[in-house]
């Protein structure tokens with residue numbers, strides 16, 4: 765994992781997601797003090813199978829050094845979001861998504877994502893993946909990829925549904941590589957599409973260009989549309 769000079773804490777990526785059952789999930793960039801949350805998430809929130817799919821090794825718990833490398837990040841070469849829920853005031857991590865640049869000068873970065881087993885199938889993985897694609901794009905990543913076990917149908921389905929293309933892994937026959945070229949396929953989210961629809965309607969109604977809506981609909985400007993709404 766990358767240990768560059770930390771950039772400021774990127775508050776603009778704080779987000780909220782309302783689940784179909786009304787529960788509210790908070791999503792925020794990780795903090796150095798989140799190492800124990802991450803350890804509880806991996807050891808208690810994830811089953812052995814999910815841990816294997818995420819880490820590609822038989823891991824029962826996160827060793828301290830690994831937990832620290834996942835939480836002491838620079839928010840540029842290594843960027844990570846965690847999803848959490850407050851259970852009667854107790855903070856419980858239920859998801860994690862990150863990208864790590866291959867090397868500091870590289871435009872290529874690898875992503876990884878995990879959702880606690882009890883929280884899967886509720887749309888959290890899709891939301892986290894969209895956010896991490898947008899964050900990678902906003903941080904200048906040109907090619908975002910993930911290495912997945914062939915048996916990981918959930919992640920392969922989610923990735924291809926999110927615009928990733930599946931390829932053969934260059935070295936490991938156990939793995940498939942999913943990748944998305946962010947230079948030619950910049951992320952656009954529902955908010956962007958909604959903003960464009962409003963713009964088109966305004967133009968049709970008034971037969972006049974509406975420049976401000978165009979400029980505010982860039983990926984960086986609309987990084988976290990749910991906040992403050």
Ligand SMILES: CC(C)(COP(=O)(O)OP(=O)(O)OC[C@H]1O[C@@H](n2cnc3c(N)ncnc32)[C@H](O)[C@@H]1OP(=O)(O)O)[C@@H](O)C(=O)NCCC(=O)NCCS
Pocket residue numbers: 813814815817818875876877878879880883884885886887888889890891910911912916917918919921922925
């Ligand atoms: C992959 C993972 C992150 C998906 O998270 P999630 O919150 O359950 O996913 P969502 O509820 O947002 O589902 C989004 C889409 O993913 C696909 N998907 C999710 N679970 C699936 C499953 N079991 N089988 C097939 N497709 C599945 C579907 O296309 C789904 O869309 P739909 O609900 O409209 O059908 C989660 O299963 C996980 O953490 N797995 C273990 C760790 C892992 O494999 N990480 C990836 C390696 S980096």
